[in-house]
Amino acid sequence: MSTSTTNPGLSPVRQSKLTRGQRPKWLIPVVGLVAVVAGAALAALIGFSVALWALFAAVIFLIAGPVAVGLIEGSRAGADSLMTFLVYAAFLLAVIPLISVIWTVLANGVPGLTSNMLLTSMNGITGFQDNKADAPGDVMGGAYHAIVGTVSITFWATLMSVPVGLLTAIYLVEYSQGGWLGKAITFFVDVMTGIPSIVAGLFAAALFGMIFGPSTRTGFVAAVALTVLMIPTVVKNTEEMLRIVPNELREASYALGVRKWRTIIKVVIPTAISGIASGVTLAIARVIGETAPLLVTAGFATAINWNTFSGWMTTLPTFIFYQIMNPTSPTNPDASLQRAWAAALILIIIVMLLNLVARLVAKAFAPKTAGR
Amino acid sequence: MSKRIDVEHLNVHYGDFLAVQDVSMNIEPRSVTAFIGPSGCGKSTFLRTLNRMHEVIPGAYAEGRVLLDGDDLYGKGVDPVTVRSMVGMVFQRPNPFPTMSIRDNVLAGVKLNNKRISGSEADELVESSLRGANLWNEVKDRLGRPGSGLSGGQQQRLCIARAIAVKPDVILMDEPCSALDPISTLAIEDLINEIKTDYTVVIVTHNMQQASRVSDKTAFFNIEGTGKPGRLIEYAPTSDIFNTPQKKETEDYVSGRFG
Numbered sequence: 001m002s003t004s005t006t007n008p009g010l011s012p013v014r015q016s017k018l019t020r021g022q023r024p025k026w027l028i029p030v031v032g033l034v035a036v037v038a039g040a041a042l043a044a045l046i047g048f049s050v051a052l053w054a055l056f057a058a059v060i061f062l063i064a065g066p067v068a069v070g071l072i073e074g075s076r077a078g079a080d081s082l083m084t085f086l087v088y089a090a091f092l093l094a095v096i097p098l099i100s101v102i103w104t105v106l107a108n109g110v111p112g113l114t115s116n117m118l119l120t121s122m123n124g125i126t127g128f129q130d131n132k133a134d135a136p137g138d139v140m141g142g143a144y145h146a147i148v149g150t151v152s153i154t155f156w157a158t159l160m161s162v163p164v165g166l167l168t169a170i171y172l173v174e175y176s177q178g179g180w181l182g183k184a185i186t187f188f189v190d191v192m193t194g195i196p197s198i199v200a201g202l203f204a205a206a207l208f209g210m211i212f213g214p215s216t217r218t219g220f221v222a223a224v225a226l227t228v229l230m231i232p233t234v235v236k237n238t239e240e241m242l243r244i245v246p247n248e249l250r251e252a253s254y255a256l257g258v259r260k261w262r263t264i265i266k267v268v269i270p271t272a273i274s275g276i277a278s279g280v281t282l283a284i285a286r287v288i289g290e291t292a293p294l295l296v297t298a299g300f301a302t303a304i305n306w307n308t309f310s311g312w313m314t315t316l317p318t319f320i321f322y323q324i325m326n327p328t329s330p331t332n333p334d335a336s337l338q339r340a341w342a343a344a345l346i347l348i349i350i351v352m353l354l355n356l357v358a359r360l361v362a363k364a365f366a367p368k369t370a371g372r
Numbered sequence: 373m374s375k376r377i378d379v380e381h382l383n384v385h386y387g388d389f390l391a392v393q394d395v396s397m398n399i400e401p402r403s404v405t406a407f408i409g410p411s412g413c414g415k416s417t418f419l420r421t422l423n424r425m426h427e428v429i430p431g432a433y434a435e436g437r438v439l440l441d442g443d444d445l446y447g448k449g450v451d452p453v454t455v456r457s458m459v460g461m462v463f464q465r466p467n468p469f470p471t472m473s474i475r476d477n478v479l480a481g482v483k484l485n486n487k488r489i490s491g492s493e494a495d496e497l498v499e500s501s502l503r504g505a506n507l508w509n510e511v512k513d514r515l516g517r518p519g520s521g522l523s524g525g526q527q528q529r530l531c532i533a534r535a536i537a538v539k540p541d542v543i544l545m546d547e548p549c550s551a552l553d554p555i556s557t558l559a560i561e562d563l564i565n566e567i568k569t570d571y572t573v574v575i576v577t578h579n580m581q582q583a584s585r586v587s588d589k590t591a592f593f594n595i596e597g598t599g600k601p602g603r604l605i606e607y608a609p610t611s612d613i614f615n616t617p618q619k620k621e622t623e624d625y626v627s628g629r630f631g
Contacts, residue, residue, distance in 0.1 A: 177430045178430070246467070248463060248465060248467040249467055249469060249470075250428070251425065251428060251461075251463065251467075252463065252467045252468075252469070252531070252534075253469075253480070253484060254425060254428060254453075254456060255423065255425060255456055255460060255461035255463075255535070256456070256457070256460070256480060256481035256484065256485075256534065256535070256538055257453055257454070257456040257457025257458075257481065257485065257538060258453070258480075258481070258484040258485055259453050259485075262484055262485065262486070263484070266483075266484050267469060267471075267484070270471040271469075271470060271471055365471075
């Protein structure tokens with residue numbers, strides 16, 4: 001169509017009619033630079049701070065950029081660039097807290113991440129040792145018992161909630177056919193999703209208190225509390241994943257003379273397994289950081305306890321909580337603070353590893369679509 | 373292998389809604405029967421009652437008798453799963469199992485039912501089924517690759533191979549070519565002509581040329597209006613339906629006056 005082209009040897013190059021009235025490439029960087037400078041000046045007038053500077057620069061850019069584009073390219077392009085910049089701004093706003101959290105935890109946690117931290121418990125650690133520690137590396141005691149507690153309590157909670165949640169979701173999607181039982185289950189699952197975690201903890205504590213006598217506190221009680229929190233998440237997610245399995249696949253299987261339960265096990269679940277696996281991981285990640293229900297169910301331990309069914313246990317969140325609220329040495333809380341940050345870092349690393357595992361699982365099970 | 377189907381006064385309901393009313397027909401073994409008619413006239417619904425697939429939809433049920441070589445599919449104590457292993461089905465959209473390789477897709481009917489099959493038997497079954505579906509030469513070097521990586525026409529032939537592999541007596545096809553290009557359609561039609569020597573084939577199609585090309589007998593279904601049940605208007609050898617239809621409605625439809 002167009003006679004103008006930049007391809008040499010075909011026809012003479014000239015200014016294309018199609019690109020007339022477009023903004024020059026340097027416009028946006030220049031507007032950005034002006035906004036930064038003007039923002040600095042405005043902030044200096046009021047009392048300089050980095051946050052104020054960024055705020056002013058952003059506001060100036062959000063006004064000046066679209067106006068400049070609008071003057072050159074017309075109001076439609078101006079409105080378009082305004083929306084584009086707003087989307088970018090919203091994205092930056094959303095990412096700032098995330099990066100800030102990771103940065104803070106890394107900066108504070110890495111110095112405390114010693115072999116003591118990872119491989120010893122708080123058994124026998126008193127204010128005396130903390131007062132003696134000068135350098136970060138000298139701090140005695142660690143979170144080994146809390147890591148053990150977190151892993152075993154979460155393991156038992158997962159072991160209980162995944163089968164229940166999975167089977168419930170299968171019933172809802174494949175069998176209930178909109179019956180009253182299915183509707184009732186959906187309603188209660190929705191209600192359970194909104195249960196405050198401390199209520200789940202009180203429920204588990206009361207349940208075990210009723211059966212085994214008051215103030216029964218073991219890792220298993222905590223696992224039951226976490227199960228109550230986890231089941232609705234697993235059900236909801238698995239339900240979604242099963243619903244997006246195309247009906248055609250079920251019909252194809254039925255048409256081959258395959259029974260319904262076999263169709264579910266061998267066709268429906270394998271097709272949805274990657275989504276189910278990542279959903280289960282998200283559910284684990286949600287409960288692994290719970291603090292409140294553990295405070296009322298698992299008690300508090302300073303020593304390593306591998307037995308989920310007897311004796312008190314500590315998990316990483318409760319460890320952090322106690323280290324901050326009740327430092328081992330009240331006069332010199334630095335050591336406790338350091339242990340708390342390191343424990344927070346360990347918790348984040350565990351969650352990240354879980355996510356990684358979920359991705360690998362999802363990838364391993366994902367329907368194979370590659371390659372003609 | 374191939375069996376005849378006799379349908380006697382069949383009504384199909386979806387809950388309170390009567391979808392198909394009073395259909396009777398006899399389908400000969402080793403023949404191709406085409407169902408034509410406007411959308412919503414109940415031809416797919418009727419096709420699905422021939423292997424009880426309509427029961428997958430909640431609230432659907434059928435009255436009347438469907439006899440497969442004299443055995444009533446709707447008799448007391450008949451397991452729909454047994455019926456479906458005798459009457460295979462190919463669907464409108466190709467639907468190979470996405471989690472399985474080409475080989476596993478062909479073996480799906482065996483493997484999903486947990487029947488034991490030795491490696492050499494499985495190899496033979498895969499080859500004979502894929503050859504039966506005219507797909508062997510195209511996929512023999514990549515049997516381990518996912519079935520969803522094939523083209524649409526190849527996927528549909530894979531689905532036919534999958535249906536053949538369970539050795540049914542009848543194969544039902546619900547608009548098997550409506551999602552395919554002319555070349556793939558031709559391949560499927562050739563295939564239908566070949567497999568009718570071994571199977572009773574029933575095919576639903578919107579394409580009247582296709583019906584006249586592939587089928588021995590044609591059934592025309594129609595509906596009086598929305599909310600009314602679909603009925604069998606005329607059932608006769610294909611050449612009669614297209615050349616000398618007995619009913620005015622049939623003539624209007626096949627001559628393109630409506631629909």
